[in-house]
Amino acid sequence: MPIKTKRFIIKKRSCSCSMPGVWRAVGYSKGAVVVFHSPKACAHVAHTMDINAHFRGIARGEREPYGYTAPLISTMLTEKHSIFGGAKQLENCLDFVVKRYKPQYIVIANSCVVGVIGDDVAAVAAGAEEKHNLPIITLPCYGFLDGEYYAGYYGVAEALVERFLVGGLPKVQDSVILLGDNGGPNGEYAVEVKRLLAYFDLQVIGQFPGYVAYDDMNQVTTAALSVVLGGRTQANDSLLKIAKKLEEKFAIPYYGGVYPLGWQGTREWLADLGRKLHKEESAQKAIAEQKERLERVLVDAKEKLRGKKVAVCIGRQLEYFRPEWVMEILKLIEINQLGIVLLDSYMPKDRASMEQAIKSCTNINIFNQLEGAKVVEAADIILTTHELEAYNARQLFLPMLPTVGVTGMIKLIKNIIKIAYRHGDKGGIVYG
Secondary structure, eight states: OOBHHHSSOOOOOOOOHHHHHHHHHHOOOOTTEEEESOOOOHHHHHHHHHHHHHHHHTTTTTOOSSSOOOOEEEEEOOOOHHHSSSSHHHHHHHHHHHHHHHOOEEEEEOHHHHHHHHHOOOHHHHHHHHHHOOOEEEEEEEEETTHHHHHHHHHHHHHHHHHHOOOOOOOTTTEEESSSSSSSSSSHHHHHHHHHGGGTTOOOEETTTTTGGGGGGGGGGGOOOOEEESSHHHHHHHHHHHHHHHHHOOOOOOOEEOOOOHHHHHHHHHHHHHHTTTOOOHHHHHHHHHHHHHHHHHHHHHHHTTTTEEEEEEOOOOTTTHHHHHHHHHHTTTTTEEEEESOOOOOOOEEEEEHHHTTTTOOOOOHHHHHHHHHHOOOOOEEEESSSTTTOOEEOOOEEEEEEHHHHHHHHHHHHHHHHSSSTTEEEEEEO
């Protein structure tokens, strides 16, 4: 039986919109209002994305830490504005926002439509700022036309640093500011990082930019260290730019570059941080305790998964999915690996890069999608980056950005066990 997937995204280059990035950069910053200079649909998409993230957080037992979500307002551009321009519409919208919401600052995100018709958004923002005596931030990013998500996110963060942060404040000893989002302060990533930082007696005082209130902005400059919540290449690069800017302007050293994914990544992250802080003993203690915690779970997993067979299906580009952490976990639980199937979603260059990455961390056989059909049929468990149209297949959907640290490893191992013990011939999917 051939392998069928529910959907594929095949592309030569990354393509995303800068507007959600602008929104997310201040989405939970008390005092902010975000204005999308756009048709209504753009705001609806961002709103839907945020609602989905909210309910995923509830499902995982996470909660946003504040009772504030920045209002998201659209200028409601129509066909008329695409012909005659929307500058006046934006001006009227800003007047409404100031009167209705009484914000402490406004951030404007520009849509593709605005980029095409050429509204002078910066001039309108400057006029409204003078009129209302209120900071108004806008960026030279226009939806899908340029910049993408992280350009919007980084652009707003850079503007906040330049406009609102003040130097010269005394540093708070052993304090840390987290840089990035990754589900917010109560998300799995931030919670795990805080737990690991506690080994070094470090206390997180905030998460910049999206979760710092306007009145608390200067608290950022009192941090003794910033820690980058990295991940995929684009996100990590953007966050490192923010970290370097904070170091240059406010003498806040940063820790980033190592991603604590899997056991090897976690061990390197702890050891590297220990060297940076000159707390090597604390790092060794943390590594030993995390190793012991992982080994307790591995003993149980090996027993429950004895005799089970697994296949791994990969269809994401290397930029969005690193295979090392999956291969590491499968080796640790000593499960029988039938093979790795590369799905038909790659350009030749991308496929070669993924094959090279796989071969660097395992000697398991690699199959193309046609050859891999028999491998998938023979497997008890399928770990996959794309949902397969196979009713009886027990699938574990591999996340784009998995939980970090030993906690993330334990979560994935437990999900492998869960899907392996689905009742009878039941298939289905568990989201990792």
